Amino acid sequence: MQYGVTLPNIDVLTLADLAHDAEEAGWDGVFVWDTLFGTDAWIALAAVAMYTRRIRFGTMLTPLSRRRPWKVANEVVTLDHLSGGRVILPVGLGATGPEHPNSEFHKVGEETDRKARAELLDESLDILDGLWSGQPFSYTGQHYAVQDVTYALMPVQAPRVPIWVVGAWPRMKSMRRVLRCDGVLPVKMNADRSSADFTPGDLREMKAYIEADRTLATPFDIVMEDETPGDDPAQAAEIVRPWAEAGATWWLEAVWHTPETLGGIEGMRTRIKQGPPRV
Numbered sequence: 001m002q003y004g005v006t007l008p009n010i011d012v013l014t015l016a017d018l019a020h021d022a023e024e025a026g027w028d029g030v031f032v033w034d035t036l037f038g039t040d041a042w043i044a045l046a047a048v049a050m051y052t053r054r055i056r057f058g059t060m061l062t063p064l065s066r067r068r069p070w071k072v073a074n075e076v077v078t079l080d081h082l083s084g085g086r087v088i089l090p091v092g093l094g095a096t097g098p099e100h101p102n103s104e105f106h107k108v109g110e111e112t113d114r115k116a117r118a119e120l121l122d123e124s125l126d127i128l129d130g131l132w133s134g135q136p137f138s139y140t141g142q143h144y145a146v147q148d149v150t151y152a153l154m155p156v157q158a159p160r161v162p163i164w165v166v167g168a169w170p171r172m173k174s175m176r177r178v179l180r181c182d183g184v185l186p187v188k189m190n191a192d193r194s195s196a197d198f199t200p201g202d203l204r205e206m207k208a209y210i211e212a213d214r215t216l217a218t219p220f221d222i223v224m225e226d227e228t229p230g231d232d233p234a235q236a237a238e239i240v241r242p243w244a245e246a247g248a249t250w251w252l253e254a255v256w257h258t259p260e261t262l263g264g265i266e267g268m269r270t271r272i273k274q275g276p277p278r279v
Helices: 012-024 041-051 069-083 101-108 114-132 172-179 200-213 233-246 259-263 265-274
Strands: 002-007 029-032 056-059 089-092 137-140 145-149 163-169 183-189 221-226 250-254
Touching (some): 002 265, 012 029, 012 265, 029 041, 029 250, 041 069, 114 145, 163 200, 172 200, 200 221, 200 233, 233 250
Parallel strands (some): 002 250, 029 056, 183 221, 221 250
16 A cells, blocks of 8 residues: 545645655655646646655646647656656546536636546547657547657656546446556446445455456556544554555545644644554
């Protein structure tokens, strides 16, 4: 099990400082919200790369439907070189409800239709794979076209930068997308597209499906995100243990939800310095 922290959209120097604290406290990763307005996540992650030496990092998460995939390819590979191969690319459709930071989609004309965003996500994954292959690449999709491009800068990580994707269990179209990636951020979705509580039992079923049907030889991560009490290591371990036993490989601590964050940045720092909820 590896342990990371997810941080909200905050000042870039503060983010880099907290990432350094996380590395010192024994965390394995730092992830930052990728929002439309505020601190640019990709520039902020460049600062994280320079302030740290060991931890992995990435966005949490990038809705590829509102990004040009070739621009994402450039940014991610540049960060991979800057950090010596430590970047991860978590992606998904992005949420558009009023409770979510990405709810500004409609304010700037971004696509909000779920089916269209799924198409854009799938085509973007095709293009990232093609560009990072290092081979001459052309592509014609419903939304994007690429003509005869040979990408000059390959990722440090081989065969590519790991891509984590949101996977809605047991929706098979979503799960087929998971099979082509290197990790999953699990959620549960009913037949009517309403959300449901995701349980360790669901995780076991999802893991069995992935192991039976995934053909890629790259390692695969199952990533859970929630909160634990940093001042009670035994209780924290009890929260994480069922997920670890069910097959999760990463635990991401959502520090903005914890009681310590009532103190703002210093509250986040307190939780980070308390260290991971190890099992």
